[in-house]
Amino acid sequence: MIELENVAYSYGGGELFSDLDLSLQPGSFHFLTGPSGAGKTTLLKLCYGELVATAGDVRLFGDDVRGMDRDKVALARRRIGVVHQDCRFLDHLPVAENIALPLTVSGRSSEGSDIDDLMAWVGLTRQADQLPPELSGGERQRAALARAVIMSPEVIIADEPTGNIDWEMSQRLLALLVELNRMGKAVLIATHDLTLIRAAKAQVQARVLRLKDRRLVAAGADL
Amino acid sequence: MAALLAGDKMADRAVPPTGFTARLTVFTAAAMAFLAVFALALSLATGRLADRWAEELARTSTLRISAPEGQQEAQTRAALSVLETTPGISAARALSEEETRALLEPWFGPDLPVETLPIPQLIEIVEAGEGYDATGLRARLQAEVPGAVLDDHTRWREPLVDAAGRLRALGVFALLLIAGSTGAMITLAAQAALAANEQVIRVLRLVGAQDSYIARAFVRRFTLRALTGALAGTAAGMLGIFLLPEADAAGGFLTGLGFRGAGWLLPLLIPPLAALVAFAATRSAALRVLRAAS
Ligand SMILES: Nc1ncnc2c1ncn2[C@@H]1O[C@H](COP(=O)(O)OP(=O)(O)OP(=O)(O)O)[C@@H](O)[C@H]1O
Ligand SMILES: [Mg+2]
Numbered sequence: 082m083i084e085l086e087n088v089a090y091s092y093g094g095g096e097l098f099s100d101l102d103l104s105l106q107p108g109s110f111h112f113l114t115g116p117s118g119a120g121k122t123t124l125l126k127l128c129y130g131e132l133v134a135t136a137g138d139v140r141l142f143g144d145d146v147r148g149m150d151r152d153k154v155a156l157a158r159r160r161i162g163v164v165h166q167d168c169r170f171l172d173h174l175p176v177a178e179n180i181a182l183p184l185t186v187s188g189r190s191s192e193g194s195d196i197d198d199l200m201a202w203v204g205l206t207r208q209a210d211q212l213p214p215e216l217s218g219g220e221r222q223r224a225a226l227a228r229a230v231i232m233s234p235e236v237i238i239a240d241e242p243t244g245n246i247d248w249e250m251s252q253r254l255l256a257l258l259v260e261l262n263r264m265g266k267a268v269l270i271a272t273h274d275l276t277l278i279r280a281a282k283a284q285v286q287a288r289v290l291r292l293k294d295r296r297l298v299a300a301g302a303d304l
Numbered sequence: 305m306a307a308l309l310a311g312d313k314m315a316d317r318a319v320p321p322t323g324f325t326a327r328l329t330v331f332t333a334a335a336m337a338f339l340a341v342f343a344l345a346l347s348l349a350t351g352r353l354a355d356r357w358a359e360e361l362a363r364t365s366t367l368r369i370s371a372p373e374g375q376q377e378a379q380t381r382a383a384l385s386v387l388e389t390t391p392g393i394s395a396a397r398a399l400s401e402e403e404t405r406a407l408l409e410p411w412f413g414p415d416l417p418v419e420t421l422p423i424p425q426l427i428e429i430v431e432a433g434e435g436y437d438a439t440g441l442r443a444r445l446q447a448e449v450p451g452a453v454l455d456d457h458t459r460w461r462e463p464l465v466d467a468a469g470r471l472r473a474l475g476v477f478a479l480l481l482i483a484g485s486t487g488a489m490i491t492l493a494a495q496a497a498l499a500a501n502e503q504v505i506r507v508l509r510l511v512g513a514q515d516s517y518i519a520r521a522f523v524r525r526f527t528l529r530a531l532t533g534a535l536a537g538t539a540a541g542m543l544g545i546f547l548l549p550e551a552d553a554a555g556g557f558l559t560g561l562g563f564r565g566a567g568w569l570l571p572l573l574i575p576p577l578a579a580l581v582a583f584a585a586t587r588s589a590a591l592r593v594l595r596a597a598s
Contacts, residue, residue, distance in 0.1 A: 131510070151514070151515055151594075152514045152515065152516075155509065155512050155513060155514040155515075156512070156514075158509075158510070158511070158512035159512035163510065165510065169503070169506065169507045169510065170507065171318065171320075171504055171507055171508075172320075173320040174317060174318070178317070182318070182507075182508075182511050183511040183512055185318070186318070186508060186511055186512055186513035186514075186517055187512055188517075228511065232512075
């Protein structure tokens with residue numbers, strides 16, 4: 082579904098990474114680790130078409146990103162649920178409307194979708210009518226996850242989804258991701274959280290990749 | 305555009321309300337519509353004036369005969385026979401006393417004792433086709449009817465007709481200028497709104513919004529604002545014109561500034577046109593900004 086081949090990226094200075102291959106297939110579960118500043122977030126942005134590789138090919142659902150216009154990228158993004166590291170919302174809209182935003186912009190009504198169930202599941206029922214700036218860090222991350230999965234996308238990409246939440250909540254997030262993965266969705270999570278990785282490996286076949294010294298390699302068996 | 309106005313409530317909410325660009329747009333649209341009403345009235349009135357003068361007055365002229373007592377009738381007959389044989393004149397008719405009195409009445413009142421005054425005899429000349437050769441006619445009249453003076457309206461009215469025609473063109477030009485500056489102002493306001501909402505646009509893109517969706521939220525808003533403002537401005541302008549003091553036809557140009565009959569429907573086109581201008585201006589601004597910020 083998402084394929085990277087010989088990909089390199091540079092923000093203008095030196096290359097952050099090069100000769101990078103990655104393939105997200107239905108039902109695959111990947112973790113991406115690596116030191117801060119290694120380029121994990123950058124790599125994820127390549128995967129959902131926000132950045133375009135400086136070398137190599139990125140294909141989203143079979144189409145080369147370089148040949149896609151913005152409208153096609155927008156359509157591809159509806160099939161990819163993304164939890165961003167900095168969780169950006171529309172600060173003037175209540176949380177519930179923010180979570181329903183992917184439905185709204187793709188012209189679907191949020192009526193009949195299980196937005197209430199989803200809000201309850203991420204524990205935000207009480208906050209539904211609050212504005213995003215009024216949420217705690219962990220609540221923001223849960224809202225971001227709810228927004229990422231509301232379209233039941235084929236691929237779920239999460240950047241540090243458990244950065245601000247407690248262990249119990251991160252277990253619930255993981256359980257949701259595992260459940261979605263079992264439904265055949267590809268999952269890619271960038272994280273520093275080794276306990277999260279270990280917990281996941283107990284439940285699914287997860288591959289752990291490490292971005293280090295400009296290369297993407299499989300992590301050691303200790304993970 | 306109908307679908308645009310019917311609207312998508314949620315798309316509207318996606319972009320936060322922006323105070324100053326909203327007020328700027330409404331105010332600009334109102335002010336411009338107000339001006340447009342007057343420009344329209346001006347060009348309609350001058351158009352009417354130019355048409356009337358050109359149409360009626362250029363086609364008739366008057367021959368004035370002031371002869372000493374006793375010769376008046378003979379000279380009038382002589383003049384009529386000269387006129388009858390002049391090419392380019394379809395009819396010539398001596399005005400009766402009543403007609404003369406009616407002509408003078410607006411100036412001297414109804415009690416003018418026409419009989420006792422040395423009022424010249426007037427002959428109305430109706431031109432045919434291209435008209436007659438005024439210089440040639442004058443020469444013949446001088447020889448045969450010494451008391452005749454040819455009053456040829458065309459000559460002195462020509463520059464007036466010309467001026468009225470130009471005034472009408474200026475009115476039309478003013479309307480175009482108003483439309484153009486409305487478009488420019490709304491483009492600026494829309495650009496400011498887009499710039500202020502950069503973050504919103506980024507979030508919308510991240511969740512898969514296409515440019516047309518994002519643009520629509522802005523376009524709809526600015527179109528509605530322009531429509532609202534223009535409705536208010538047009539209403540105010542029309543009221544202003546309606547309240548212009550009524551004067552009789554002799555009042556001439558200034559009091560002729562109003563709309564006549566079906567002409568009152570024309571300014572009603574201003575609000576939809578303003579909305580159309582706002583629609584086009586915002587849409588092109590939005591798509592341009594979105595293209596640049598990819
Ligand atoms: N827009 C940008 N322009 C220039 N440099 C950038 C930009 N975004 C990121 N970088 C740089 O690229 C490098 C990789 O950044 P990235 O955010 O991908 O790292 P990361 O692995 O996600 O780090 P972290 O674990 O802290 O989130 C960093 O050195 C960062 O400073
Ligand atoms: Mg990062």
